[in-house]
Amino acid sequence: MSSNENIKIFSGSGNPELTAKICKYLTVPVGCAKIDRFPDGEKIIKCEDDVRGRDCFIVQSGCEPVDANVMELLIFLDCLKRASASRVTAVMPYFGYARQDRKDEGRVPITAKLVANLITTAGADRVLAMDLHAAQLQGFFDIPVDHLFAEPVLSGYFQGKKIEKLTIVSPDVGNIKRAARYVEHLNGELAIIHKKRISGKEVQCDEIIGTVKGRNILMCDDMISTAGTMCSAAKLVKEHGANKIFIGATHALFCDRAVENIADSPIDEVVVTDTVPIRADVRKLKNLKVLTVSEILGEAIKRIHRNESISAMFN
Numbered sequence: 001m002s003s004n005e006n007i008k009i010f011s012g013s014g015n016p017e018l019t020a021k022i023c024k025y026l027t028v029p030v031g032c033a034k035i036d037r038f039p040d041g042e043k044i045i046k047c048e049d050d051v052r053g054r055d056c057f058i059v060q061s062g063c064e065p066v067d068a069n070v071m072e073l074l075i076f077l078d079c080l081k082r083a084s085a086s087r088v089t090a091v092m093p094y095f096g097y098a099r100q101d102r103k104d105e106g107r108v109p110i111t112a113k114l115v116a117n118l119i120t121t122a123g124a125d126r127v128l129a130m131d132l133h134a135a136q137l138q139g140f141f142d143i144p145v146d147h148l149f150a151e152p153v154l155s156g157y158f159q160g161k162k163i164e165k166l167t168i169v170s171p172d173v174g175n176i177k178r179a180a181r182y183v184e185h186l187n188g189e190l191a192i193i194h195k196k197r198i199s200g201k202e203v204q205c206d207e208i209i210g211t212v213k214g215r216n217i218l219m220c221d222d223m224i225s226t227a228g229t230m231c232s233a234a235k236l237v238k239e240h241g242a243n244k245i246f247i248g249a250t251h252a253l254f255c256d257r258a259v260e261n262i263a264d265s266p267i268d269e270v271v272v273t274d275t276v277p278i279r280a281d282v283r284k285l286k287n288l289k290v291l292t293v294s295e296i297l298g299e300a301i302k303r304i305h306r307n308e309s310i311s312a313m314f315n
Helices: 016-026 066-082 111-122 135-140 151-161 173-186 228-239 258-263 294-305
Strands: 007-011 033-037 043-047 055-059 087-092 126-130 145-148 166-170 189-197 203-209 216-224 245-252 269-273 288-291
Touching: 007 016, 007 294, 016 055, 016 294, 033 066, 043 066, 055 066, 055 294, 066 087, 066 111, 087 294, 111 135, 126 294, 135 145, 145 294, 151 173, 151 216, 151 245, 151 269, 151 288, 166 173, 173 189, 173 216, 189 228, 203 228, 216 228, 228 245, 228 258
Parallel strands: 007 055, 055 087, 087 126, 126 145, 166 189, 166 216, 216 245, 245 269, 269 288
Antiparallel strands: 033 043, 189 203
């Protein structure tokens, strides 16, 4: 893309490194904006580029600190709309609060819907997200949502490794559709693990549907949070005679004792993407590989700007 096209891409504080890679792919400069705070802690954003009549994109991951990054996105949206941008797209490589998407018990909020309402009210004309925790979140918005998948990036990496005797293991029943896509692209077999959640931080994996003995294992999920599910599943397949164990995930959150859990597990390699910044302590993991999703996001931004098909990217 030419830098003089009618497009502006801005970065929030959530993941400026990813924004820079996206802009490099598109050969456009990162938009100029000043993000500061008043003495009382309130955040202020001033757009220093002329955006009147421009097609604007704000790249902001809803990662830690989640509340601050979400609020910053809302302020940024309001800033650009009031500066007369013709269209503003919220690019959310990681959508925070996605797990609170239903009332599974009494007197709890549906925070994913709340955040969707806030983004719409703040002035977003459309949303570009990657690997939402649940696909139905798209229906929480009253504006267009383009939902991207990191699976082509992860599958491409594992294809290059040419893993023999590969079995794709779904770490839980709810992840079967995701695992099936990897089976299709990597020509592996499918196995499923039945898990029981004991608490928010602890899961128990106790049954395998399928064959893992003598097989190399690949388990993929949308995120690594505490890594409890992945590590429990890895120990189970290892006990049942699995050879090497590979883990793939889009969002590398690594909360609580995730780093320690992985270091103490039989996992041979963990492959993640850069939808959220990778902390220094996480990078110290010897078996960690980080892939970039900047090209997929950049291509989607280009297609949105040119009113071209997004789904064609995955055909």
